[in-house]
Amino acid sequence: MSSGLSPISSICKFSLYSKHKPLKVMVMGQTGVGKTALIVRFITKRFIGEYDPTLEKLYTFHTIIGNDLVNFEIYDTAGQTQETGFLNLETNIRWAEVFILVYSVTDKCSFDECNRLKFLINYNKRRRKLGSTNSKDFSQIDVPVALVGNKNDQIADRMVSLEEGQRRSQEIGCVFFHEISVRESIEQVWAVFTDLWHFRKVHMKFPKLRRSISEMQNPISYSFHNSAQACLNRKSIATTSVLGRRWTEIDLDEEEKEEKEYLPEYDPSLPPFRDRASTDSQISTKATPTSLWQISPVTSPNSKLADRRMSFSMRGNDSSSN
Numbered sequence: 001m002s003s004g005l006s007p008i009s010s011i012c013k014f015s016l017y018s019k020h021k022p023l024k025v026m027v028m029g030q031t032g033v034g035k036t037a038l039i040v041r042f043i044t045k046r047f048i049g050e051y052d053p054t055l056e057k058l059y060t061f062h063t064i065i066g067n068d069l070v071n072f073e074i075y076d077t078a079g080q081t082q083e084t085g086f087l088n089l090e091t092n093i094r095w096a097e098v099f100i101l102v103y104s105v106t107d108k109c110s111f112d113e114c115n116r117l118k119f120l121i122n123y124n125k126r127r128r129k130l131g132s133t134n135s136k137d138f139s140q141i142d143v144p145v146a147l148v149g150n151k152n153d154q155i156a157d158r159m160v161s162l163e164e165g166q167r168r169s170q171e172i173g174c175v176f177f178h179e180i181s182v183r184e185s186i187e188q189v190w191a192v193f194t195d196l197w198h199f200r201k202v203h204m205k206f207p208k209l210r211r212s213i214s215e216m217q218n219p220i221s222y223s224f225h226n227s228a229q230a231c232l233n234r235k236s237i238a239t240t241s242v243l244g245r246r247w248t249e250i251d252l253d254e255e256e257k258e259e260k261e262y263l264p265e266y267d268p269s270l271p272p273f274r275d276r277a278s279t280d281s282q283i284s285t286k287a288t289p290t291s292l293w294q295i296s297p298v299t300s301p302n303s304k305l306a307d308r309r310m311s312f313s314m315r316g317n318d319s320s321s322n
């Protein structure tokens with residue numbers, strides 16, 4: 001992308017990227033659903049067959065979407081259960097602005113796991129909201145979560161239908177649903193991330209864009225692509241995204257009041273969520289979102305960066321041609 005640029009224009013471009021507030025994305029899901037494959041495909045355009053499980057990484061990736069210079073920070077969680085992993089999970093949920101919940105269409109358990117993860121996200125984001133004084137902060141207002149069903153190239157092994165995925169997305173309150181194959185389509189992978197970017201952009205531009213309570217009770221199918229396109233003149237991207245919600249402008253203060261009425265008051269002495277619910281996902285104590293690195297893929301100094309890089313160069317094959 002930048003190969004044709006002079007060194008000076010590269011420096012200018014880099015400084016432009018660094019001025020932009022990064023979009024903090026957290027990718028969650030059960031082990032083996034393709035979280036790492038999704039991120040690596042997005043960043044490198046490559047599909048890589050095998051990764052070391054349970055490694056967790058923070059990737060920094062600069063790119064252009066439409067006319068925007070976008071700076072992604074993408075946190076790859078590990079799917080295997082480890083007691084120590086729960087310690088940082090809630091902290092890292094609060095770090096992230098947008099979430100991608102991944103399941104495999106060939107694995108019903110991974111599909112069900114998304115319910116628990118979504119609940120965990122809601123719990124931690126709402127708790128933060130109640131404890132916060134800055135009600136205008138995008139990340140505290142709504143929790144944009146994309147539900148992504150991966151591996152739809154494995155037709156014979158499918159256990160979760162497209163309709164089940166769409167329905168679940170509405171039920172648990174996700175803003176997008178995508179069914180994709182990381183292996184087969186880079187466009188589908190890009191659609192997941194660009195949708196989240198456009199969602200954030202619309203939210204920043206129209207901070208009062210909110211769901212109405214009545215629509216939550218009676219969801220009407222509506223594509224966020226359409227509203228985003230109208231607002232942002234966005235180029236369309238082929239995807240199976242479905243949004244089961246309409247979005248309306250309502251008064252922020254009113255919604256603040258409503259939320260306070262039905263949410264329990266935040267009590268700092270409350271035990272952490274992990275003591276009351278379980279999840280298979282976790283965050284390693286080795287890599288935290290505070291350790292940022294340029295150029296993908298990256299991780300904390302303590303983890304196996306060399307091994308990870310090796311797996312990209314040794315095992316990768318370029319399948320960006322779909």
Ligand SMILES: Nc1nc2c(ncn2[C@@H]2O[C@H](COP(=O)(O)OP(=O)(O)OP(=O)(O)O)[C@@H](O)[C@H]2O)c(=O)[nH]1
Nearest residue numbers: 031032033034035036037049053054079181182183
């Ligand atoms: N057929 C097919 N296989 C895929 C696809 N995406 C990922 N895989 C495979 O699924 C396996 C698991 O992928 P990972 O990216 O390591 O999964 P993960 O969710 O990061 O797993 P953990 O790190 O253990 O949490 C690998 O063998 C991938 O090659 C896909 O779209 N189609």
